[in-house]
Amino acid sequence: MSWLIFALGLILVVGVSVLVASFLFTRSVAGKVRASMPPAGQFVDVAGGRLHYVEKGEGQPIVMIHGLSGNLHNFTYALMDRLADRYRVIAVDRPGCGHSTRDSDAQARLPNQAAMIAEFIEKLGLENPLIVGHSLGGAVSLFLASDHPERVGGLAMVSPLVAIQDRAPDVFKAIELPSPLVRNLIANTVAIPASIRRGAKVLDIVFSPEAPPIDFRIKGGGMLTLRPEAFYAASTDLMSVPLDIHELQTRYAGLSTPMGMLYGDGDAVLEHQKHIQALRDHQPDLHIEVLEGGGHMPVVTQAEATAAFIDTMARKIA
Numbered sequence: 001m002s003w004l005i006f007a008l009g010l011i012l013v014v015g016v017s018v019l020v021a022s023f024l025f026t027r028s029v030a031g032k033v034r035a036s037m038p039p040a041g042q043f044v045d046v047a048g049g050r051l052h053y054v055e056k057g058e059g060q061p062i063v064m065i066h067g068l069s070g071n072l073h074n075f076t077y078a079l080m081d082r083l084a085d086r087y088r089v090i091a092v093d094r095p096g097c098g099h100s101t102r103d104s105d106a107q108a109r110l111p112n113q114a115a116m117i118a119e120f121i122e123k124l125g126l127e128n129p130l131i132v133g134h135s136l137g138g139a140v141s142l143f144l145a146s147d148h149p150e151r152v153g154g155l156a157m158v159s160p161l162v163a164i165q166d167r168a169p170d171v172f173k174a175i176e177l178p179s180p181l182v183r184n185l186i187a188n189t190v191a192i193p194a195s196i197r198r199g200a201k202v203l204d205i206v207f208s209p210e211a212p213p214i215d216f217r218i219k220g221g222g223m224l225t226l227r228p229e230a231f232y233a234a235s236t237d238l239m240s241v242p243l244d245i246h247e248l249q250t251r252y253a254g255l256s257t258p259m260g261m262l263y264g265d266g267d268a269v270l271e272h273q274k275h276i277q278a279l280r281d282h283q284p285d286l287h288i289e290v291l292e293g294g295g296h297m298p299v300v301t302q303a304e305a306t307a308a309f310i311d312t313m314a315r316k317i318a
Contacts, residue, residue, distance in 0.1 A: 022189040029192050030227040037224055039099040041072075046119040048107040052099035053092040053120070057084030060314055061126040064091040065117065067135025067159075068172065069234040071098030073221025074134065077213075078303035083310060090129075092120065094137065096233035098224060105180060108236045110244040114143035118151045128153030130314050134299050135159050135269070136237060138261075142248055145257040154258040156313035158306060159267060159296050163278035164245055168238055169269045171205045174198075175235040183235045187228040195226060208268040210295040210302075220300055252282035258316045260287035262309045264294020264302075287313065 041054035054072060062083060064075045072091035083089045093100035095107050095116050106112060117140065121129060130153055133141030138160020145152045168176050174194070177183040195202075203212040203222070217223045224230055261279065263272035272290065280286050289309050291298055298306045 022193055026188055026192040026228060029196070033223050033226050037218075037221075040076075043099075044120055044123050046116045046123065048104075048112060048116050049095050049102035050100060051092055051095065051116065051120050053090055054080075055088060055090040056080055057087050057089050059087045060318060061088045061090065061129040062132060062310065062314070063117070063121060063126065063129045064089070064132040065134065065137030065140050066091075066094060066097070067137050067161075068237055069097075069175070069225055069230070070094075070135070070137075071221040071224050073098075073219065073224070074297075074299055075132075077216070077220040077300050079299050079306055082303055082307040087314065088126075090124070090126075092117065094140065094237075096236070097230070098221070102233075105236050105240075108233070108240040110139055110240065110248065111143045111147055113140050114147055118144055118148035121151045126151075128317060130154050130156055130310070130317060132156045132158065132310060133160055135296065136161050136241070138162060139241070139245065139248060142251075142255070143244070145255055145259075146248070146251045149257060152257050154260075154313055154317040156260050156262070156310050158262045158299055158309070159264065159270060159272075160261060160275065161241070161245070161270060162249075162261075162275040163271075164249060165241075171202060171269060172234075172238055175231065175238055177235050178239055180236070183232055187232040187235070191228065191231040192226050195231070205268055207295050207297050207301065209266040209293060210264075210297070212297075213300065216300065249278065252279055255283065258287075258313065259283060260289070260309065260313045260316075262289045262291065262298060262306060264291045264296065264298055266293055267296045269296040287316070 039052055041052055044051050066074045072093050075091040080089050095102040095113050131141040138157040141155050145155055261276055276288055291305055294302055
C-alpha cells in the first residue's frame with residue numbers, strides 16, 4: 001500500500017508543480033501582452049461596466065460589435081479605414097472583451113450586453129446608427145434592436161449567430177466550461193500555454209476556407225486573447241448564449257428594423273444556410289448577400305465586399 005500512497009503523492013506534487021509553472025508563465029505572457037497592446041481608444045462608463053472604443057470619420061454613424069473571443073481590432077484591421085471617409089465609424093469592445101469590463105458574469109447575458117451598448121450609444125449621442133454585428137455580435141445586435149429599437153437605425157450583420165445551436169461549434173469546445181470556478185482556474189493556469197500551442201490551428205479553422213493573415217495576431221487583435229481575463233470572458237460568453245438565444249428567436253417576427261445579413265458560403269464556424277433561414281422565415285424583406293468561398297471572418301479577409309454590404313444597408317436607413 002505504501003507504494004500506492006507514494007505514487008499518488010508524486011502525482012499530486014507533479015500536478016501542483018505544473019499548475020504553479022503554468023500560473024507563472026501565464027502571468028508573464030499576459031503582462032507582456034498588456035504592455036504591448038494597451039487601450040487604443042477612449043472609455044465610456046455604463047451601467048454594468050466600462051466600454052472601450054475607437055472611432056474614425058464623420059457622417060452617418062456606424063457601431064461595430066465583434067464576435068466571440070474577439071475585440072475591436074477585428075474591425076480596425078481592414079474595414080474601418082474603408083468606411084471612415086463617409087461615415088462616423090465606431091468599433092467597440094464588447095463588455096468584458098478587449099479592454100472593456102463588466103461588473104459580473106450576469107453582464108455576459110445577451111440582453112445585458114445589448115443594454116450596455118444601448119447606453120453607450122445614448123452617451124455618445126448617436127442618432128439611428130447602423131449596427132454592424134459580427135458572429136456573436138449579431139445576436140447582441142438583434143437583442144439591441146428588440147429591446148432598444150430607439151437606439152438602432154438598422155442592422156448589417158456579418159456571419160451572425162441567429163439560430164439555436166444544438167451544441168457549441170467544435171472550435172470552441174476548449175472554452176465550454178460550465179463552472180465559473182473551473183473557468184477561473186483554467187484561465188489563470190493552463191489556458192494560455194494551450195492557446196499558444198493551438199493558436200495557429202484555431203485560427204485556421206475560424207478563417208477556413210480562407211487563410212488567416214500572417215499579421216492577425218498583432219494588427220487584428222489576436223494577441224489580446226492571451227490574457228486570463230480574455231479566456232474567462234470568452235468562456236462565460238459561450239456558456240451564456242443558450243440562456244437567451246431561444247427567447248431571441250421568438251422575437252424575430254416582431255422586429256421592424258431594416259436588416260441585412262452577409263455570410264460566406266464556406267463558413268466553418270456557423271452553418272450559413274441555417275442561420276439565414278432562421279431569420280428569413282420571419283423577415284421576408286431581409287437583405288441577404290452570400291460570398292462564394294467566404295469564411296467566417298469577411299470583416300478581415302473580404303473587407304471590400306463587407307464595406308459594400310454596409311454601404312447597401314446604410315442607404316436603406318439614410
